[in-house]
Amino acid sequence: MPSRRPHATIDLAALEHNFTRVKQLAPNSKILAVLKANAYGHGMLPVAQALKQADALGVARLDEALALRAGGIARPIVLLEGFFHQDELAQVVASNLQLVIHHREQAEALLAAQLDAPVRVWLKVDSGMHRLGIYPHEFNELYQRLSQSRNVQGPLRLMSHFASSDELDKPATANQLALFQQITQGSAGELSLANSGAVLNWPQSHGDWVRPGLMLYGVSPMADAVGSAHDLKPVMTLSSSVIAVREVNAGDAVGYGGSWIAAHDSRLAVVAMGYGDGYPRAAGNNAAVLINGKRLPIVGRVSMDMITVDIGNEAVAVGDNVILWGSDLPVEQLARCVDTIAYELLCNITSRVQFSYINPSH
Numbered sequence: 001m002p003s004r005r006p007h008a009t010i011d012l013a014a015l016e017h018n019f020t021r022v023k024q025l026a027p028n029s030k031i032l033a034v035l036k037a038n039a040y041g042h043g044m045l046p047v048a049q050a051l052k053q054a055d056a057l058g059v060a061r062l063d064e065a066l067a068l069r070a071g072g073i074a075r076p077i078v079l080l081e082g083f084f085h086q087d088e089l090a091q092v093v094a095s096n097l098q099l100v101i102h103h104r105e106q107a108e109a110l111l112a113a114q115l116d117a118p119v120r121v122w123l124k125v126d127s128g129m130h131r132l133g134i135y136p137h138e139f140n141e142l143y144q145r146l147s148q149s150r151n152v153q154g155p156l157r158l159m160s161h162f163a164s165s166d167e168l169d170k171p172a173t174a175n176q177l178a179l180f181q182q183i184t185q186g187s188a189g190e191l192s193l194a195n196s197g198a199v200l201n202w203p204q205s206h207g208d209w210v211r212p213g214l215m216l217y218g219v220s221p222m223a224d225a226v227g228s229a230h231d232l233k234p235v236m237t238l239s240s241s242v243i244a245v246r247e248v249n250a251g252d253a254v255g256y257g258g259s260w261i262a263a264h265d266s267r268l269a270v271v272a273m274g275y276g277d278g279y280p281r282a283a284g285n286n287a288a289v290l291i292n293g294k295r296l297p298i299v300g301r302v303s304m305d306m307i308t309v310d311i312g313n314e315a316v317a318v319g320d321n322v323i324l325w326g327s328d329l330p331v332e333q334l335a336r337c338v339d340t341i342a343y344e345l346l347c348n349i350t351s352r353v354q355f356s357y358i359n360p361s362h
């Protein structure tokens, strides 16, 4: 059972279920599981250990990749933003990491380097997101030079990233796909485009490698859906417990700023969870929690360590378990309530929250 502290329970069976869903949706593609930002707040190393069938793992930064290697993960690891400084290249080689090359300066630095061994390169093209990626007009030249470099191993892999794969009514994704196909046509190399939104919505984009992140954690990337709509299971349950139950009189103001005033005599539960744990402050007077399975509203502001919940006539006692998000209270709903995305809520969980990992497979 979770302790009384704020607690994140990570269901590894749900994680494996979601991985299997990716396989079903993209049966002809290899899977690069995206584990950046501490596996979207779930704990990078245990997630990497559980995703035994992933063909490769993707992270954003060198220190994330080195942490995986230090934790004994031997599988292919891709640095999704490549190296930031030439000094990192020796470690990239020593730790057998794969590089995304996304701009000319990076390509030139790699071409000019004296490496002990060649590295695997994913050449990233900007097909319309206009964040990272070489310009389409640079493709042929850089493809040729990188392919011929003694620093590059085997055929290049070719990738791009979608800006709007979660939005079905926009032409952006189809346009990006068409441009990418046009740019890479006739050049050998495995292709990769699809993030979670594209795995779910754009089968024609799956290519040789899909790159799911959010959906592995059981969460929908769509603005108006929850993971269960795609047969995904939420991996994280964020919970805590009631640390006080109190009565207030009609007219009493509750919490910082007195932003909630009891309209009638009320009973409140104080819960050990606040923005210091990563719970969003915007949930004050706005969102709900589950106590003993009942959905109850947060009243007053979210403090650093606590929230207050209007428990009406429910039988609630000190020590009762409180769910902030999980299967019966999707994080996607809280995200909409506080005007953000589930990605941000998951990443914001702080180190003060205690983690436990359940249902490992053997």
Ligand SMILES: *Cc1c(COP(=O)(O)O)cnc(C)c1O
Pocket (backbone or CB within 6 Å): 034, 036, 080, 161, 194, 195, 196, 197, 211, 212, 213, 214, 215, 221
């Ligand atoms: C983060 C990321 C992904 C995964 O995106 P999701 O929307 O979480 O599936 C895929 N590819 C790249 C390059 C990324 O940076």
